[in-house]
Amino acid sequence: MAAITRLCHRGILLSAGAVIGDGDVHEIVSTYLTSGLGTTAAQEWPNRVDAPGDEAVWLRAIRIVDGQGNVSDSVDIRNPVGLEMEYEVLKGGEVLMPYFRISNDEGVIAFSTIDLDLRWQTEARAPGRYVSTAWIPGNTLSEGTFYVLATIRTPRRKYWPFFVPDAATFNVIDKMEGGSARGQWVGKLSGVMRPKLDWTTEFQPSDIVGTK
Numbered sequence: 217m218a219a220i221t222r223l224c225h226r227g228i229l230l231s232a233g234a235v236i237g238d239g240d241v242h243e244i245v246s247t248y249l250t251s252g253l254g255t256t257a258a259q260e261w262p263n264r265v266d267a268p269g270d271e272a273v274w275l276r277a278i279r280i281v282d283g284q285g286n287v288s289d290s291v292d293i294r295n296p297v298g299l300e301m302e303y304e305v306l307k308g309g310e311v312l313m314p315y316f317r318i319s320n321d322e323g324v325i326a327f328s329t330i331d332l333d334l335r336w337q338t339e340a341r342a343p344g345r346y347v348s349t350a351w352i353p354g355n356t357l358s359e360g361t362f363y364v365l366a367t368i369r370t371p372r373r374k375y376w377p378f379f380v381p382d383a384a385t386f387n388v389i390d391k392m393e394g395g396s397a398r399g400q401w402v403g404k405l406s407g408v409m410r411p412k413l414d415w416t417t418e419f420q421p422s423d424i425v426g427t428k
Contacts, residue, residue, distance in 0.1 A: 221245055221290075221359075221389045245290060245387065257289035257386050264304075268378035273312065276345070277302040278366050278383040293359055293390045293410070299329075299350045301366055305341050310370055312341050312377075314348040317365040318357075326357065326408040330369065337371070355397050355412035358405060359390045 220227065220241060227244030229237030237244050257280040261267030268275045281298040282288040291297045301314045313336065317328040329350045366383035367376045390396055397412040398405060 258287045268380050270377045272307040273305050273377035275303050275378045280384050280386040290387045290389050293388050294354045294395050296354050297352045302347045304345050305343050308342045309340050312368050315367050315369050319363045320408050321361040357388050358410035359388050361387050
């Protein structure tokens, strides 16, 4: 997907040999990712019977959201992306720490993240509905497709009420409009992460001027 959006302006979406989409490549990729033909940026389990979880905690939804909180399957590499977990606590008494693991389409783990809110590091969560979101800054991930594993952990014992390996997927796109870690380079940049780092250079001109 990353190569397609970087190299092409027009996209054509096929299903069972028929053209079901033809237009701007970013729109076609977005359609593909949300059509069920590719991947999904959100999964919801409104019914507790079918939802991941146990008698104490159940997962209601996993969503990939943009900076405005809207579900988004394709994210501009320069913008932040949120990993959102909505869950219901039925029984209190546990210190519950939402946890995400991000991998690329080659199975390489980019990183893992756990809820670091100091309140929930020590305080048991009371029964009720929670929405926890981890924010990845812009210019952190490289372009490509990323898969989200979602679970909840406790700090003092091996307990997780649910464990969903492919809870959501999203695509990071570099539109080649500047402002990313790419700079003026047009080739492929390897790596799972692509942080935009500050560089400094010291230069001292020569005091010797060549003469003819």
